[in-house]
Amino acid sequence: MTLKTNIRAMKKSLVLIAAAAGLVLAASPAMAAGGESRPLRDGGFSFEGPFGSFDRNQLQRGYKVYRESCASCHGMELMYFRTLAEPGGPFYDSHQASPAENRFVKALAAEVQIADIDTETGEPIMRDGTAADRFPNPYPNATAAAAANGGAAPPDLSVMAKARSGGADYIYSLLTGYEAIPAGLQIRPGQYYNAYMAGDLTPFMPEGTDHVPPGGFIAMPNPLTDGQVTYDDGTVASVDQMSRDVAAYIAWASDPKQVQRKQTGLGVLIFLFIFAGITYLSYRRIWKGVAH
Numbered sequence: 001m002t003l004k005t006n007i008r009a010m011k012k013s014l015v016l017i018a019a020a021a022g023l024v025l026a027a028s029p030a031m032a033a034g035g036e037s038r039p040l041r042d043g044g045f046s047f048e049g050p051f052g053s054f055d056r057n058q059l060q061r062g063y064k065v066y067r068e069s070c071a072s073c074h075g076m077e078l079m080y081f082r083t084l085a086e087p088g089g090p091f092y093d094s095h096q097a098s099p100a101e102n103r104f105v106k107a108l109a110a111e112v113q114i115a116d117i118d119t120e121t122g123e124p125i126m127r128d129g130t131a132a133d134r135f136p137n138p139y140p141n142a143t144a145a146a147a148a149n150g151g152a153a154p155p156d157l158s159v160m161a162k163a164r165s166g167g168a169d170y171i172y173s174l175l176t177g178y179e180a181i182p183a184g185l186q187i188r189p190g191q192y193y194n195a196y197m198a199g200d201l202t203p204f205m206p207e208g209t210d211h212v213p214p215g216g217f218i219a220m221p222n223p224l225t226d227g228q229v230t231y232d233d234g235t236v237a238s239v240d241q242m243s244r245d246v247a248a249y250i251a252w253a254s255d256p257k258q259v260q261r262k263q264t265g266l267g268v269l270i271f272l273f274i275f276a277g278i279t280y281l282s283y284r285r286i287w288k289g290v291a292h
Contacts, residue, residue, distance in 0.1 A: 064102025
């Protein structure tokens with residue numbers, strides 16, 4: 001009896017598994033019909049690959065785009081001004097005594113106001129920033145940030161390139177993905193269509209629509225327009241150029257030591273290769289003529 005009971009239980013389990021697999025397969029076409037974003041654009045960034053490195057001019061341009069176009073909504077709470085002058089950073093100077101003494105960074109930090117406490121009176125004050133300060137957050141807290149942006153708090157950009165699949169390519173694609181609203185798409189006030197934003201637009205298209213546009217809704221309006229910033233090096237500030245530059249800057253800010261890690265890793269691999277060769281030659285010499 002026990003054997004027959006176990007066989008019946010196994011048959012029921014197999015039937016349930018088969019039914020579940022059938023439901024998943026049946027649902028797959030429906031899921032594929034909508035909910036897909038457009039494949040990411042390739043930014044062609046110089047820092048990609050095991051031997052890649054950041055373009056310092058591009059990082060400087062990207063910082064300017066962030067400061068003038070993004071910093072009013074998005075913070076970078078994990079970034080210190082002095083980090084901008086560390087090796088590999090946008091304002092690194094080989095002649096500087098230390099990153100905190102970099103003249104460019106000190107000037108950039110002094111342009112912002114930092115909330116602080118007066119050491120003598122204990123009263124809250126606003127003071128000029130220093131190289132030792134973090135980037136200031138545009139809002140006092142997440143609740144205030146959400147209230148000022150229609151209920152959606154702008155995300156911190158400190159590690160955004162690490163937090164999103166696709167990294168810099170995702171940021172670059174998203175910033176260039178604002179397009180005219182597809183015909184028939186029902187969009188609410190405070191929402192914007194972006195072809196690279198993840199989402200499923202099927203419920204917002206007329207019933208029976210054959211084609212569902214790629215992408216989804218985003219609460220952030222298009223932050224860039226041609227000529228919005230003036231680059232110091234004379235580069236034309238098109239939307240595509242600014243998007244590419246700020247994406248590179250955010251990628252660097254997400255991992256400022258990336259190039260140093262690549263260089264260290266390459267050195268370690270070379271050492272291990274040489275060490276393996278010496279070990280093999282030593283083995284052949286020591287055991288030469290010895291049967292084993």
